[in-house]
Amino acid sequence: MKIVLQNLTKKFPSRNRKSHEDVVAVGDFTFEIPDGKLIGLLGPSGCGKSTTLNLICGLIKPTSGKIFFGDNDVTELPPENRGVGMVFQNYALYPHLTVKQNILFPLENLKGKDKLSKTEMESRALEAARLVQIDDLMERKPSELSGGQQQRVAIARALVKMPHVLLLDEPLSNLDARLRLQTREEIRKIQRKTKITTIFVTHDQEEAMSISDMIVVMKDGIVQQIGKPQEVYDNPVNLFVAKFLGTPPINAFDGKIENQTLYVGEDAVMDAKGVLDQEVAVGIRPEGFILQENGPLCCKLNRVEVMGRDISIVSTHGAFTGTAIRSIVDAEHSRHATGEYVHFALKPKKVLVFNKETQERIYINGNQHT
Amino acid sequence: MEKRNHKAWLYLLPAILFLGFFMVYPLIDVFIYSFEEGYNFASQTYFGTGTYNYSYVLRDPYFLQAIKNTFILVIITVPVSTGLALLISVALSSVKPLRNLYQTVYFLPYVTNTLAVGLVFMILFKKTAYTDGMINLILNWFGGSSVDFIDGPYWAKMLVLCVYTIWVVMPFKILILTSALASVNQTYYNAARVDGTSKLRIFTKITLPMISPMLFYLIITGFIGAFKAYSDAVALFGTNLNAAEMNTIVGYIYDMLYGDSGGYPSYASAAAIILFAIVLTITCINLLVSKKHVHY
Numbered sequence: 001m002k003i004v005l006q007n008l009t010k011k012f013p014s015r016n017r018k019s020h021e022d023v024v025a026v027g028d029f030t031f032e033i034p035d036g037k038l039i040g041l042l043g044p045s046g047c048g049k050s051t052t053l054n055l056i057c058g059l060i061k062p063t064s065g066k067i068f069f070g071d072n073d074v075t076e077l078p079p080e081n082r083g084v085g086m087v088f089q090n091y092a093l094y095p096h097l098t099v100k101q102n103i104l105f106p107l108e109n110l111k112g113k114d115k116l117s118k119t120e121m122e123s124r125a126l127e128a129a130r131l132v133q134i135d136d137l138m139e140r141k142p143s144e145l146s147g148g149q150q151q152r153v154a155i156a157r158a159l160v161k162m163p164h165v166l167l168l169d170e171p172l173s174n175l176d177a178r179l180r181l182q183t184r185e186e187i188r189k190i191q192r193k194t195k196i197t198t199i200f201v202t203h204d205q206e207e208a209m210s211i212s213d214m215i216v217v218m219k220d221g222i223v224q225q226i227g228k229p230q231e232v233y234d235n236p237v238n239l240f241v242a243k244f245l246g247t248p249p250i251n252a253f254d255g256k257i258e259n260q261t262l263y264v265g266e267d268a269v270m271d272a273k274g275v276l277d278q279e280v281a282v283g284i285r286p287e288g289f290i291l292q293e294n295g296p297l298c299c300k301l302n303r304v305e306v307m308g309r310d311i312s313i314v315s316t317h318g319a320f321t322g323t324a325i326r327s328i329v330d331a332e333h334s335r336h337a338t339g340e341y342v343h344f345a346l347k348p349k350k351v352l353v354f355n356k357e358t359q360e361r362i363y364i365n366g367n368q369h370t
Numbered sequence: 371m372e373k374r375n376h377k378a379w380l381y382l383l384p385a386i387l388f389l390g391f392f393m394v395y396p397l398i399d400v401f402i403y404s405f406e407e408g409y410n411f412a413s414q415t416y417f418g419t420g421t422y423n424y425s426y427v428l429r430d431p432y433f434l435q436a437i438k439n440t441f442i443l444v445i446i447t448v449p450v451s452t453g454l455a456l457l458i459s460v461a462l463s464s465v466k467p468l469r470n471l472y473q474t475v476y477f478l479p480y481v482t483n484t485l486a487v488g489l490v491f492m493i494l495f496k497k498t499a500y501t502d503g504m505i506n507l508i509l510n511w512f513g514g515s516s517v518d519f520i521d522g523p524y525w526a527k528m529l530v531l532c533v534y535t536i537w538v539v540m541p542f543k544i545l546i547l548t549s550a551l552a553s554v555n556q557t558y559y560n561a562a563r564v565d566g567t568s569k570l571r572i573f574t575k576i577t578l579p580m581i582s583p584m585l586f587y588l589i590i591t592g593f594i595g596a597f598k599a600y601s602d603a604v605a606l607f608g609t610n611l612n613a614a615e616m617n618t619i620v621g622y623i624y625d626m627l628y629g630d631s632g633g634y635p636s637y638a639s640a641a642a643i644i645l646f647a648i649v650l651t652i653t654c655i656n657l658l659v660s661k662k663h664v665h666y
Contacts, residue, residue: 059560080566092561096579096665105575106565161565 001070001164001197003033003056008065010051010221025051027221029065033214036195038188040208040229043218044244049201052218053167056199058082069164080109082165085158085196089170091150093142099153100138103128106161128160131190148179155187159194166191168200172207184211205245209233217241234349239359242283242352248312248326250352254319255282262353262364265319269296269346272353272364280362281321281354288350289313289327291336295343299325304337313337403639411635423640432612433641436622439603442528443535443618444596451536452588455543460573462544463551473548480541487538488605495519495530520607527607527616535602539595543588550584551577582664590656597649600624619645 008029011022026048033039041049054060056067058079066075074082093102103125107116116124129135132152142150151171158166171187172180188211191198202208208215209229217224217232217240225237236242242250255264256279262272264282289297291313299315302324311334313327327344329337336342353362403409404423406416427433462472479487494504497518501507506516517523519530554577562572578585600620603611611617612625619641626638 057564059563079564084564086561086564088557088561090555090557092555092557094558094576094579096582105562105567109566109568109571157565 002035003165003197003199004066004068005029005031005033005052005056006066006068008052008055008067009063010048010055010060011063024048024221026055026062029223031216031223031226033197033199036197037213038191038211039197039199040212040215041199041201041218042205042208042215042244043203045203046220047218048221049203049218050169051221053086053169053199053201056165057084057086057167083161083163084165084167085161085163087151087154087158087166087168087171089173091142091154091174093150093153093157095142097141098138099129099134099140099142099145100125102142102153103138103157103160106157110161124160125156128156131159131193132156132186147175148183151175151183152186155190159190159196163196166194166196166198168198170201170203172202172204180207187211206247209245217244219244235361236352237361239281239283239354242354246285248286248328250283250285251325251327252321253282253284253317254321255280255353257353257362257364262351264297265317267297270348270351270364275353275362275364279356281356281359283352283354284327284346285350285352286312286326286328288347289329290345290347291329291333292343292345293336295345297344297346299342299344301337301340301342304334306331306334311337313342315342400639400642403635404643406636409636411633416636423636424644427637427640427644430637432617432625433619433622435612435615436617436619439528439531439616440597440599440618443532443599444593446532447535447539447596448589448592450532451539452543452585452592454536455540455547455588456585458540459544459547459551460577462548473544476544477541479538480545484538484601485605488534488602491530491534491606492520497521521614524615527614530606531603531616534606535596535599538602539592543592546584546588547581550581554580579665583666586656586660586664590653593652593656594649597645597652619648 008026009024010026011024014021014023029052041052043049051060055062058074058077062075066073068074069082079086094105097105104121107121107124110116126135126138129138132155134149134152134156137145137149137153142153145153151174155168155171168187172183175183184207187198187200200208200212212229214227215229215232216226219240225232225241227235232241233245236245239252243252253264255262256277257263257272257275258277260271260273260275261268262270262280262282264284297317299317302314302316305312305314307328309331310328311331313325313329315325315327317325353364354360355362405419405421407418407420407422409416458476462469462476465472495506496503497506497516497520502510502516503519505519510516517526519526558576558580559572562576567575598620599618603616603618603621607614607616610630611621617625623638623641623645626634626641
């Protein structure tokens, strides 16, 4: 089912006695989520992504704006009438019930014409359990399960009532790194199989990029950018999005545009046709560096980290805003990375220029937003 | 290994000595007394050993009355006070304004002295030459006739004792239950809401199991406390409880030791052992039942 958010806003009253300004958790969120897609809500903690999820779920009411599921306005509907399944960050499995009882719980709530017979419920529960591969754990209590298994029980419980929309609140944050990789693939697989429109919240950009059809990057309650993961990565609209996506993160420099040329510090690195002279912030992705003996960007070499296929060069530059520049280059070129200084040429597509004040993107050389 | 063991015992020694002197030894002693017939404190002598003390106590109409009173008290006050406390705590946790005020009000009886409260209850219930007491005035107002709650019929006196006991034990239960309710993670309720769970089902299927350890603790201590009731009856009916037909088992034991008809440590010991056996049995039954219904 497609989900439409229209100017969705949630304000919380301020706790601060001096200023009575409301805290805007979600500000003017407008977005249409296509049917059957997996959407990642991404942002640093406190950016309003969980609030957005709770608004869609119905656990909190928006201050203004509307939510549509398909063509139905569900803004005023309580959560139980919205047909949503929710997986909570701590899974919220009822500790005193077995896995099976937990999965049956939502079905036993059904009343009236939706009421199911006992055998129907059992078969639905088993079906959901099979989908997430926990059908051999049905008689266990949640405390007797590993974190990953608990998480799958939570997903089964959310799926068993066949929701139109599946919501996942930081579903992987309680798992260890290896399990996280595995589970996110499973979430992807389950979503593909069930074709349920799924929204999940995460602060881990890698997680969001790897499995989402689309990602929504939020900051301070405001949506920064919406798009396919690769597009958002390649074409961030502002410095925040550029910095938030990618590991290692983008390298940000102070720079300027003078006479249609882009300078990083005093190094003229690229042409910048058709852009007025101004101070800018320059972001260069780690993979945007090419080791070249007479390359325009000259950095002081700190060390070289060998990672097998690639090498990572850690260096410094006078105009760099962070502590150390990280660039990832092909191991074949490592012979250039000796001596006190290294010289880089840059891949134009990996060099992103932003307005110094507004931090909005400046498009140079036809490197356009698509 | 051996050496470490010695050290452990050494550290435990003060506690073991203390408990041994003041708990284990008296317990065993009481047990022995209860089989020594006609034991005399002053001369430290007795006539013989046997089960006569038990047969005497079990045939003593005062003791039978005390057992009956105690059982009625337990059976009425424990479920009613726990149930009421649960209701009030649930209500308290679902109101926002004035919650602290209500919590304080409900907790006040706990810090009030038993005998002072007994006095207040006397004023409420007692019939004197000048007034019939507050409760009777209310009864009259609704068209009922006056009842002497303190010196009147058995049921009236028992009613006052039960109301009094419930009133006294409730604050502690409310305190424990409100904190137990507050400690239930809100996401369980959120999850239940998303699944469309009715309020009643949330209460019976989520809230109750979640607070069941605390509830169970209150029921066990409630049973034990009610079986050991004594001061409440004294506060209401004075020290001559046998005459008022309001004696409890502990009251009977006290009377046998120090009361007007006292001086029979053997009978008192036998009664104490009987009380111990009753409490032990009930607690064991409680534990057995709890295995099924309490979720830790």
